[in-house]
Amino acid sequence: MRTTLTSLAVALALGSLASCGGGGDGGNQAGEAQTGKAKDAAGDKTIATGLGSNGRFAALAKTAGLDQTLAGPGPYTVFVPDDAAIAKVPAETSAAWSKPEGRGEVTRLLTYHIVPGVVLADDLGKAIDRGKGKAQIITMGGGTLTAAKEGGSIVITDGNGGKVTVTKADEQYLNGAVHHIDGVLTPGKN
Incomplete structure (x- = not known):
């Protein structure tokens, strides 16, 4: 699927819901993807600026060269694991990420946390409801995540069956949105 999708269309490119958005082939700009209210909430910070440099x-985004992408026009939605979740990654895996030969794996991992367009928690909730309890989300890396509701929270299941919970949703930035999660999403084996 080579069509560029805008915010709600991305949320609804989830299974059978793809027809509910305004997906066009050229409307993937932050200004078109956000309402005036969202732009006001975002201010002038990009996702890269909002993430800061200490997390x-x-x-990892800098290591992968994705810091510049997250500073660009987007729009993007990023599921950001908290520092404690990343610290739980086995030491040999995280040590390999800092080596030049590990850059490809870091890029693959991080693009699995990025979705094109602005997908707010309300969009996810509606897509889950319309999908009878589940919604498929296509990532920038071409992987698939599954969103569901559990106990009043949005839970994301990755390609290996691992589950993470959205702990803080809808941080809005000039070029998209960030949802904080309590774990690292891992793509399935290709």
């Missing part, structure tokens, strides 16, 4: 996710 582990931001450091």
Whole structure:
């Protein structure tokens, strides 16, 4: 699927819901993807600026060369694991990420946390409801995540069956939105 999708269309490119958005082939600009209210909430910070330079996710984004992408026009939605979640990654895996030969794996991992367009928690909730309890989300890396509701929270299941919970939703930035999660999403084996 080579069509560029805008915010709600991305949320609804989830299974059978793809027809509910305004997906066009050229409307993937932050200004078109956000309402006036969202733009006001976002201010002038990009996702890269909002993540700062001290967090582990931001450091990995820099290692992968994605910091410039997250500073660009977007729009993007990023599921950001908290530092404690990234710290739980086995030491041999995280040590490999800092080596030049590990850059491809870091990029694959991080693009699995990024979705094109602005997908707010309300969009996810509606997509889950319309999908009879589940919604498929296509990532920038081409992987698939599954969103569901559990106990009043949005839970994301990755390609290996691992589950993370959205702990803080809808941080809005000039070029998209960030949802904080309590774990690292891992793509399935290709």
